[in-house]
Amino acid sequence: MKFILPTVTALLLSAGLSSSLLADEPASALPLAFKAHCIKCHGEDGKVKGKVDLLALKSDGDLLVKPELLESLLGVLEDREMPPEDEPPLQEAKRTEMIGKIKTMLQETQKTLAFAPTPIRRMNRFQYNNAVVDLLELDREIFRLNERLMRRRENYFRPDTKKMPDKVRISSRPLSKDIDNQRPEGFKGVASFPQDKRAEHGFDNRADHLSLSPLLMESFLKLSQTIVESPDLNPKECRSWDWLFATPNHPDTVVYQDTVSHEIRDRLKRLLRRAFRRPVEPETLARFASFADRQLAAGAPFEQTMRTVVGAVLGMPEFLYLYETPDPKSSDIGGQGRQRIDDLELATRLAQFFWSSIPDDPLLDLAEVGQLSDPTTLTAQIDRMLNDRRSSRFCDNFPAQWLQLDRLITSVPDPKKFPKFYANDGYRMSMHMMAEPLLLFETVYIEDRSIVELLDPEFTWQSPMLGAIYAGNFKGPHQVQVQEFKREPLTDPRRGGIITNAAIMTMTATPTRTQPITRGAWVNGVIFNDPPEPPPADVPPLPEANEKELAKLTIRERLAMHRKRKDCASCHNQIDPFGFALENFGPTGFWRDQYENGRDVDVSGVLFNQHPFETVIEFKELILKEKQRFIRGFTAHLLSYALGRELGVADSPTLDDITAKAMAGHDQMRSVLKSIARSEPFLHKNTLAASPEINDHQTRIDE
Secondary structure, eight states, rough: OOOHHHHHHHHHIIIHHHHHTSSSGGGGGGHHHHHHHHTTTTTTTOBBGGGGGGGHHHHHHHHOOOOHHHHHHHHHHHHTTOSOOTSSOHHHHHHHHHHHHHHHHHHHHHSSSSOOOOOOEOOOOOHHHHHHHHHTTTTSSSSOOOOEEEESOOOOOGGGOOOOOSSEEEEEGGGOSSSOOOSSSSSSTTTOOOOOOTTTTTTOOOGGGGOOOHHHHHHHHHHHHHHHOOOOOOOTTTTTHHHHTOOOOOOOOSSHHHHHHHHHHHHHHHHHHHHHSSSOOHHHHHHHHHHHHHHHHOOOOHHHHHHHHHHHHHHHHHHHOOOOOTTTTTBBBTTOOOOOEEEEHHHHHHHHHHHHSOOOOHHHHHHTTTOOTSSHHHHHHHHHHHHHHHHHHHHHHHHHTTTHHHHHTTOOOOOTTOOOGGGGTOOOOOHHTTTTHHHHHHHHHHHTGGGGGTTSSSEEOOHHHHHHHHHHHHOOOOSSSEEEEEEOOOOTTOOOOTTTTTTHHHTBSSSSSSSSHHHHHHHHIIISSSOOOOOOOOOOOOOOEEEEHTTTHHHHHHHHHHSHHHHHHHHHHHHHHHHHHTTOOOHHHHHHOOOOTOOOOOOOOOTTTTTTEEEHHHHHHHHHTTHHHHHHHHHHHHHHHHHTTTOGGGHHHHHHHHHHHHTTTOOOOOOOOHHHHHHHHEEEEOOOOOOHHHHHHHHHHHO
């Protein structure tokens, strides 16, 4: 992830830094270059623009403690965003020299930089559902999950085969009802809590977003009770029934009570280790066992007693919260924030990353004896988890959020302007569009293909309806409840991949026209993990013009006014080439050569301030030429998802290492995932003080 500080950087470089930094000066003279050329705006006479006081920099050491500024400088130099267009250009030899110097300084400061902490957080709704399903060994979800934008209507997800079928049957989120005689989603009487919102440029497992209000706490406690009270929790639905809920059968009534007491303790020991992701403390086990004994002594049936106990477990903070604690016996590498996680914490991180759930018994067995972190053992377990069908949850959760496909659900193109988007009964084609990029991601995952194929595959997935509309000859009928998608070879180089499919084009348009700025911002944020800064608050509206005048203009001409402002130009240089490159794709994602007014669509631009292009085909070729940027950006998204937090400068060496391996040929999806699970940020922690949240939650449960 790049940290962009455009105001600071632009002022530093445009003030003269670009022509003097590293000009035959020793390393210790870098702050002197600032003083010589930049203090007019950053320190002299009390001026501190961008909150940067360069007069305070006395040595290289003062700059080394500002890694975000160093990374920002490096990014704008590498992308040729600076110097600005109205400043003298920087000679390539000088630019290369400056980049090398800043990289050296950045690498020096990253050696001991603390990883950002992942605060204590609760499970989100998707994780909670999966954890209950795995804990109780259920055969279906406990409640309907809107997070799953695509439902598999047959069990084709078999990653151990490394082969996707040529044909699949699916349904889309708004249509996933009781169809094909399948059981309805969710247990009777169990209502889920509200869906967790996706973080801006992030995911719904971000720790800083997963707080717990008193109202939500009550929802969790009620939810845990309704799960165990549901009639769907029965021997047919629950594979754990015999060892967890079934009444012990012992013929000797004299010793029956002692047998039951021991049986309960054995069952609870197994249950609580799974639920709490670690061996249960004797005191905790004794507390639960004593409660069960009292229930039985009061005349409660055995099954009901175990239901009550399980309900209490599902509401416990040890089950609901994900957190890591400092180990006073463990060394702190390089300073506070680089402490190795223990094996049990590693088991939880792996399960959350690949399965969005709790660790299974094989993971806990290895972690309990301290063998999980052994490199050979860890690699074998990662392979096992990636081949497990539970990894379908990763494909359910990550790609839809990464691509921001939830925006497609609310996209409603104007039916008068785009009647072909709708069937006769008002059915939206977006339900078919949504599956195309998701099935591509699943294929790359299951078949362990190169992640670059996400940009430029040789195939796509399409239903008869979607294929006919792409071809411009759709007449119906259409598949509504269950959609059949086939794997088809791609013959049109303009199509294919996650950028130029109809789903992305539709969700980044208004109901009546395309939005190049929105599309450009999407490409920057999603594809390259480099989202632009929000627009300034004082950006004036575009000059008023009558409809007749506007009708004569192209979208490029309408937006040209923003580029004339210096404070807008830098961001538009970053956004516009990507947005206008996609202008041949109309508001519903289908090809056009001209606008409604007859003007030709102009998609030309300059990519990364150095690669000119004239067509969308050339644009896609340049994206592939710069695939290192995509690989690093995609890896950053994966790492942020795996850690449940925003990335920091300390994570950059890991991104660089994984990117280098991928560029050297190890770019298969599972190779990248394994590299993340074995990376320094994934294997280390920086914990904060325990949140009072967990204590408040425990108090409510005890009451």
